[in-house]
Amino acid sequence: MPKMKSNRGARKSFRETASGHFKRKKAFRSHILTSKSTKRKRGLRKATLVSGSEEKRVIAMMQ
Numbered sequence: 001m002p003k004m005k006s007n008r009g010a011r012k013s014f015r016e017t018a019s020g021h022f023k024r025k026k027a028f029r030s031h032i033l034t035s036k037s038t039k040r041k042r043g044l045r046k047a048t049l050v051s052g053s054e055e056k057r058v059i060a061m062m063q
Helices: 008-012 040-047 052-062
Strands: 023-024
Touching: 008 052, 023 052
Parallel strands: none
Antiparallel strands: none
16 A cells, blocks of 8 residues: 655644644735735735644644
8 A cells, every 4th residue: 555645735734833733824915916905915915823623634644
């Protein structure tokens, strides 16, 4: 039986925190930025945690 492969895209997109949660970048920050307010763009800069309902999926992709 071959080894399981981790999802390489997920490996690059998520980082595990010390407490075992996963950090992710926010969406809607890549293009068409002229129509978005400065305040909105500033809020999108910060990373956030993956929601609890999605965490199981992320863990599966990482293994």
